[in-house]
Amino acid sequence: MSELVANNVDLTPEQYLLIDLLWDEGPLTQQEIAIQMQKDKNSITKLIDGLQRKGYVVRKIDSDDRRKNMVHVTAMGQGKKQEITRIAIDAADKILSGIPEEELICATEVLSKLNKKMKKLLQK
Template identity: 40%
Template sequence: MMKVTEREIFEILSGKISGVINRTVLKAFAQTGIDITTEQWTVLSCLWDKDKIIQQEICDLTQKDKPSVTRLIDNLEKKDLVKRVSDPADRRNNLIHLTPKGIALKQNTTEVVHNIVNYALEGISDDELIRAKDVLLRIMHNLKIY
């Protein structure tokens, strides 16, 4: 097994790559007039895949805690991108629902994110990406067991 240096461990734990990606996406959103954060985009992205889901499902999909997701949904509601609707099957729950404005945001944000991802992955082969994905998924699996 290859030894990982303390510096590499720090960079992994500090979220250095994630931070660079988030800052790049946020800057690109601002340059294109998209007024959301990368965290808000992750919530919207969940809803673009499956609209009208409960908050706990968003927590599970984004790996964020309930207070953080509540804050994100509150801010998305203020921007008229989502709304809460009572769940007819269980009145204790609210379904988080995209508004027409939230639906309309999908195309532009998706294009921005795809452009950044394509740029970031430039020069990386499909085989390298597959190996990297496999390693990252194994790390996630190992940590869920821990």
């Protein structure tokens, strides 16, 4: 889904995920982003550089620790997030159209059970 949405808004899937992360979590350090996205620091630096060139994020020095950069979503990035959300909703509507509601409910229940089992297996 992220690839479908990203292709329609001139962002890579990783850029889309980073904007989404910052939208949900607020400003984060580059290290926090790397941990949450499970990427190395060099990859995150390149990712942020690309978004910064497009005007979607800015780096600001952390007022508590000048050695750290906090990455913030700009107003332009917030607008892009809203555009992405609209496109994602439209895409989901198209994907799900024509599937009876009871089948969607059944599929959701099965996926929920699978998710719970996977989580249990990963905790072992």
